[in-house]
Amino acid sequence: MWQTEREILWHPHQASLRSARSSDEMMPHVPSLRAWCLLRITAPHTTSFSALGQVRGLRGRRRQEPDNTHAGSELHGRADVQSEAQATPHSGRQARPDFIVGLSVRRHITGYALLHFEDLLPLQFGIIDVRKAAEAQQKSLEIKAVLRELKQEAPQKLQRALAEGADDRPASGTRQWLVTIDDSTQDRAPATNASQSQSQMQIAMLQGLVIADCRRLFKVAPTLVHPQLSRRHLGARGRGIEARQEVYELAASEIPDFLELRRPSGALNEDALLVSDAWASARFAQRQWLVADRRQDPHVMTKLRQLVLSSKPMRKIKQAVDDLLPRKAGRELEEVMETKVGRQIEDHINRMLDRELERLGEGSAEPPLDDR
Secondary structure, three states: OOEEEEEEOOOHHHHHHHHOOOHHHHOOOOOHHHOOOOOOOOOOEEEEEEEEOOOOOOOOOOOOOOOOOOOOOOHHHHHHHHHHHHHOOOOOOOOOOOEEEEEEEOOOEEEEEEEEOOOOOEEEEEEEEOOOOOOHHHHHHHHHHHHHHHHHHHHHHHHHHOOOOOOOOOOOOOOOEEEEEEOHHHOOOOOOOHHHHHHHHHHHHHHHHHHHHHHHHHOOOOEEEOHHHHHHHOOOOOOHHHHHHHHHHHHHHHOOOOOOOEOOOOOEOOHHHHHHHHHHHHHHHHHHHHHHHHHOOHHHHHHHHHHHHOOHHHHHHHHHHHHHOOOHHHHHHHHHHHHHHHHHHHHHHHHHHHHHHHHHHHOOOOOOOOOO
């Protein structure tokens, strides 16, 4: 069981003291659109908690539907590909991130989740309340101030989380970041009145400002994640508030003392869903990065392609393609075959990554014996 500490990152009566700590916060960089500057920055009220202690065996498992398309694949070949994928040196790839920060931006509240990239270890969750700021530029500055502090404290949070008997202490040096934003603008119904239209426009404007600030602060372009994709990755197939609540319940069941906000009536405050939205987008972005990274390994891709094409259904399609080429029907069937091959290769990579994540949670480094 994790130990948790609840902390208030910003307190209203400490705003002036924190703002005076550096000239960078007193005079933050703002676009020319707001070159008139802000004479005083009011610090946002942020509620968060940090997860401390080592988490072994509490990693989230992605729910998977049964897959019957690979009945002809051989277990021995799968284990070979898995072992080679781990042993092959990765050259010419992007630097592996150290941390992931997920964000879910709304007009008055922004939820965030800070995770360790390697094993998705939760380090901190929280919400940033910016409802007191009237302008979008002021809101974005307040969000940026919290993210700056989060960036500075992330290595120490990871050290504390790994303090109990962990040998793989975080290395010193420049930290690599993966920043992801739950793109709520892609998952909402069209506005039916002027009030809804204005609200959606303000959210889109604030999200754009946050994206620009994250690019400057973390030195990386944020990844926009469609909410339906991140929820589907976790097994939530619905849409709307019901699907978001399902993701929240999943996060609360897998992460002890996950951030919980209640209304006076005892009902769940929907602001808490922004934290689980950010957590889901961070997990999906990590998987996207890992799949893309594995696809850049030509040796593993060749092995996986051979494995897929060796199945009985694919051999039949390949034979039909060879019989029909060079006619148009043959070329069209070849395109269909390549699409199916690419999809099955990605399924294999995802299963390999799922098993690696499970072994991290179990504290095991042994390669799997089969593909179950």
